[in-house]
Amino acid sequence: MLPSDIDEFFRRLAALNPEPKTELHYANIYTLLVAVVLSAQATDSGVNKATAALFKKVKTPAAMLSLGEAGLKTHIKTIGLFNAKAKNIIALSKILVEKFNVEVPRAREALESLPGVGRKTANVILNVAFGEPTIAVDTHVFRVANRTGLASGKTPEDVERKLVKCIPQRWTQHAHHWLILLGRYTCKARAPLCPTCPVRDLCGYKGKTSNGSLRLK
Secondary structure, eight states, X not given: OOHHHHHHHHHHHHHHOSSOOOSSOOSSHHHXXXXXXXXXXXXXXXXXXXXXXXXXXXXXXXXHHHHHHHHHHHHHTTSTTHHHHHHHHHHHHHHHHHHSTTOOOOSHHHHHTSTTXXXXXXXXXXXXXXXXXXXXXXXXXXXXXXXXXXXXXXSHHHXXXXXXXXXXXXXXXXXXXXXXXXXXXXXOSSSOOGGGOTXXXXXXXXXXXXXXXXXXX
């Protein structure tokens, strides 16, 4: 995709949604971190349903430790991999209390040292909580970037690196939100809604058809 097309790509998405937000529900930076950890291989809507009652009781690392791993599991058992996620959340909460004075750290290295926090999760926290122009590459962003020709790559890290390089600076703050929303509601995995896509003419995907279905190859 040409630089001029990339700029137009994001100009159109920005015009439709100037201030995109994460669809995860949270009360503060700590609960955002918990929600993002829970969202791995799970839908935001599923996480929001599970955390609705949880975040009424728990808003701090200390409160999470008081709830305990077993208590946490009762709230998140509808989420995939809930056993491992509960273990990680209790462990990271303990570290936040003991090492970071109950504050979620802003430094990437510190964030990624927490159990259950990888590069994608760190990027989300840095962007949403601290306003850093990071790009978190989830399954939606990975698919959209590759499918449209915006940034092709075999791994999320490849795609992230190329997106950082190709996206004009004025769009980077909200870029990953726009791509997530485009992938979640329009550029869907199995049946992209090509006719209603605001960037259809800029997209390099050869499988798009007039009725939005995938063309068999």
